[in-house]
Amino acid sequence: MVIIKRYILIGSLIISGGVNGQTINTPDHKNEKTAFQIAAPWNEAYDVRSDVAIVYGVNDAGGKFEERVKGWRDKGYKVHFMTGIAWGQYQDYFLGEYDGKTHLDEGQVERDGDTIWHGKNVPYTVPSDNFLKYLKTHLKRAIDAGVSAIHLEEPEFWARAGYSGAFKKEWKRYYGFDWKPQHESPEATYQSSKLKYDLYYNALKECFAYVKSYSKSVGKDVKCYVPTHSLINYSSWRIVSPEASLASIKDVDGYIAQVWTGTSREPVYFNGVEKERVFENAFLEYGSMISMIQPTGKKIFLLTDPIEDWPRTWDDYKKNYQATFTAKLLYPTVADYEVMPWPNRIYLGKFKMEGSDEKQPIAPAYAMQMQVMVNSLNEIPVSNNKLNGSHGMGVLVSNSMMFQRFPTHEGYEDPQLSNFYGMAMPLLKRGVPIETVHMENLLHENALKNIKVLIMSYSNMKPLNEAYHTELADWVKKGGVLIYYGRDNDPFQEVNEWWNTKGKNYKAPSEDLFEKLNIADTSEFIKSGKGWVSINRHDPKELVLTKNADNVLINKVKEAYEVKANATKLAFKNNFLLHRGPYIIAAVLNENDDQTPLVIKGPVVDLFDPELPVLREKTVKPGEQAYLYNINAATGVAPKVLATAARVYNEEVKNQIYTFTVKSPANTVNVMRIKLPQKPIEISMRNGDNEIPIDSNKWDAESKTVLLKFKNLSKGIDVKIRW
Template identity: 30%
Template structure:
């Protein structure tokens, strides 16, 4: 059986219909991995990747990477530049301003701008210069309009054009906050329509790709950006999903505890991008970063966080392209940013692990199978999540907590862009139950509500929560125009007509004794006909406001009550099921009993809908071809099989892998990989390596190959002996211009699979590795 080894392909690229079409024909390698840098090529940065994304305003750097065999892309910021840049100094009216006339400067020395003229023309000139220098793609990154800004002259002018009325300060009312952030999103939508359209006019075969953070992260950081609107632009070819330690490490409140959970949050962020792009023809590149913008953390902590994000990225089975590192200069050249007091260079074994992890990303096949819990649950989010950042209450915690609680429980959790529900028949595959709440975000258009209702009536299970929020009261909103107080009312009436006829909102509990103010809590009591698992919960103290509807009169089954009135209930809707909870998602954020409540309601909802029971596990596992990606949530887990762990470069093949609690593994099945990737008529084959493998030559008594990568880093290789099941007698390496050196291979042999593990220094021009039999 002959198949070409996944790390020894040549590049074949074709640009068809505005999308990057990548082919892996026999003898050809897809350009799967990339990195971004603001430096010219140098031997310490010669990474085992396909694409060099040259960052900044100097197109002259492109040739230094192109001449070394990298496909050149060009990236620059869509929203900021040095405050001393000529375009900024000549046009102070475009600088994003906060109340009081203070320029926004999250990072000292940078000016964030309103993406209006003349900024757009400047961006076009920058794109032109990079295209002329040979860039195969233009990546204007991070469209970021901050919620605290909107006081600059350019924005005031655009307000008058967009709304046909005088500008209003963004923080006066929830309605003005919503309108201001809607306009900010619209300006970046038009920015990309203009810029990417220009790129296509100038060079139709050059890609226009948008690198940006997830809408969950941007909402948490108070940034407005139009993810879905950008994805709908014909001239945009795809996204880089920018997720890393910095976006995923934030403290989140779940079950009353404020904690950081990098893996779970990254899992949600990456999955948002997967579902934003799947089926659209847009490419998706997922980013992970071995370090962080915040300096001072130990290399050990940085490695743990990076492995968390990388495992989460590889669990997105419809993604196959990766940005393995932004700023490799921070990783391989700096000695004062990370590590012990005063800083230190990256440990050698850690650097070697990056080589093998990046090789795993490069070789990772598309598709796969989730091998963890069997329940697939989706949760809706929308870009209007960012429109509600400003005046009024911040409902983000109640939005995030249910998703995080379920991801931590081992549920196969999916984050669904609500805007796509307006597409006929849209729903990511496998989702049995969908969670929705219009508290932290609002459906921008009634088509979204129509799509949700249609999905339920065709057999879906919807768990809808909350419904009371200050941003409901926007006179110009579509639900007001059609006669509803809230978008929740509009959806409920489509599913269960008449249910909103006697609505009551309980804003607080009963007043306390001795004149104490009323509690902001309400008591949930199980109804006599409630499912057993809900009755088992007993009385719960939940958070107000509680929204109570005339559910019993509408034919619903009441599960829990507040003050004797239906608060949690279920009803059949066509072929599907609606389960409604009148308490907000903040209940899950603030109380452990909120997590118990969520799990019980979802279990009962699945049972009501005739689906499999709610099943959670202690481990997330995804198999993709010969790879198994693992994250342990609770306890240690033993996995049997002859595996290479790409996260442990100095470890030979093992027959049992233990993944400790909170740990990760990227496991390669040696037998499957050898059968798929090796020429079984050769004397030996590199089945996996940390570095580029080329120039393999096989003889009856020897086998040699070139192993290349950044200077100063050691690469690991696992070589399967095909002609003989005996270990090699000796192994050597030879650097370009150097002498042949003996490799210690004494402890690297795995007899069951006939695989020899070895380590050798890397070199951009290739280190010759030779094994004698």
């Protein structure tokens, strides 16, 4: 007899503690590979069957928080807690129920005096000491309810805010002098953003210190995560957040990378054209998030969403879900995922189809496809395989990208964050798997370990610490190749910072870097130690705002990579391709001179097709993505479920009989592609005493797989296959 342990949940650990000293079930932190966030109570209609249910908000979904936590735990989930740190259902605080005082004056306020709202009586908040004291009551309640992790999401301070009395008070406390309106000078803008950044850094630091201290006092080890948008998106949307700096907080255990269609569809410039480039943007966003935490060794979940916050059509959702989903799978070092937020919105929501004004529930075919994709995330492994293409190309980014976004001052424009995209998009569009490197991580010894050529600019960001220059100079002198772009004439070059105070008198921070490198200002490559530097006096945005303007960058990068870094030939192509275990992930780029489709030889199962067809080859056209299962990878391993729109439990093989249980949201259809030693002679399905009808049973002799279709049940269906 063979017991197959794939997909079996690890049991809970029993430890003392909890409410009034009661013994509670606290799950361990192993095998928390997949998760979803949900405010609503458990319901069979959206019983997704990931490892973790992240229960949202103490006051959300009508309250009854402890009941919601227990409801999800009773169904076999490990349970986390998530709530916003900048906003949330905190009306009891803002309207005076908490301490008898109203606190609406703690909202983030724009120049015209308007509060920025997240909902009725829910302002984006200036995180005061009193607000954090209030928030800790929610954290304590969650820990007492038995959650194993706390997620404080979206530490967001709008760049256009900063005019409230609460903010002015924090300014005086932080700087020691009276508040300055940020619209009056670049200096005030920069100072305002630094304060916003610091406020949420310290807010999270304080809250997580409380979580660790209190949970330890009751015999628990509660993890702390920050679900947050990428630095790229926050910079683009003109929001200030601590981002990379959070990973340095000892009590932060990791992040959720909040990347989805809504963030990735932000239009960007390339080759003189501004438009949505969802796959490319998602690829850069996920890369930014992974770069942010990878040197620390902490955990990161990658999120995507089968729909998005903004009402669109089901067709739009499906197309862009495939694009973002593919982008995240192209990072083989990460295999932990938030598979979706708000499953009740997906399974019970109604949206339009293309060409129709009538709102409709999710189509059975899209639900099947989505569930196949989601359940594959329980299986997909971390891989040592690399994405095809030339590796070792990096673009330097910094938290200070957020500091120059609003308001716009004379002498500075950066449309659609083009100073960043000007360095990244020309290479990405030519099939180079460009990486982002966070300046704040340069003090970690592995931050530049695999980078051969680094492109950077101070046109859209500034170094917050002189030590970063010391690390960059050291990397170059040991053999790295640095390409610098920037006119260094924007007004933020002159803000009062370390490069022009306390005895330093540089007109621009780059002057300090070049001095440490001991080089002159020239566009030709200059030797510095064992490495090379090229200084190019154009802002990176100029490379994408005008058609065909990026050729100068491409030529420079080729020389840097092939000659100065002595690497292999810099490969330009129109696709990305990655093998992760039995999974094949591919994307073919449009807006590329090469319009040749990518042909992937089979036999493969197409996981983006709800019928799970077996293909002898798969053709992927420019602008398309593919997600495939390589059947040959299952050779010698039979029987095996290759793909399914449900989660599989308790697999067992005995005497030519294969049994298992499948669970998935009720009122959906399960499709399964199963590899068997030979054609089955009997297939039965039951739930207790009830026989479950099989809607489709098709044998494919060439691949030795059977395709089954039947209605899903949340409570589970026992499947028996005999051959």
